[in-house]
Amino acid sequence: xxxxxxxxxxxxxxxxxxxxxxxxxxxxxxxxxxxxxxxxxxxxxxxxxxxxxxxxxxxxxxxxxxxxxxxxxxxxxxxxxx
Numbered sequence: 823x824x825x826x827x828x829x830x831x832x833x834x835x836x837x838x839x840x841x842x843x844x845x846x847x848x849x850x851x852x853x854x855x856x857x858x859x860x861x862x863x864x865x866x867x868x869x870x871x872x873x874x875x876x877x878x879x880x881x882x883x884x885x886x887x888x889x890x891x892x893x894x895x896x897x898x899x900x901x902x903x904x
Contacts, residue, residue, distance in 0.1 A: 845851035849881030870892055 836863045850869035857877050866874045871889035 835862040847884065848887035848890070850875070850887045851894050852877075 849869060850873055852867050852869045856867045859865070861877050864876055866876050868874050869887065869890055870893040871887050873887070
């Protein structure tokens with residue numbers, strides 16, 4: 823007869839950084855409305871470069887992420903920019 827093991831409940835915490843530390847030193851690009859929502863709700867969001875984080879600091883105090891900037895500059899202009 824086989825038995826089923828029940829694992830104890832555990833909280834799953836998403837990994838909010840790539841682990842290399844570099845992404846923590848930059849201001850990242852993401853949808854403006856989602857940044858505001860994330861700051862209020864605490865729900866992580868994904869930057870253009872792929873970093874997942876909850877914005878909580880003044881981005882003007884940090885240099886722009888070079889990866890985000892390169893991706894942003896390669897995007898077609900939005901309706902506000904035409």
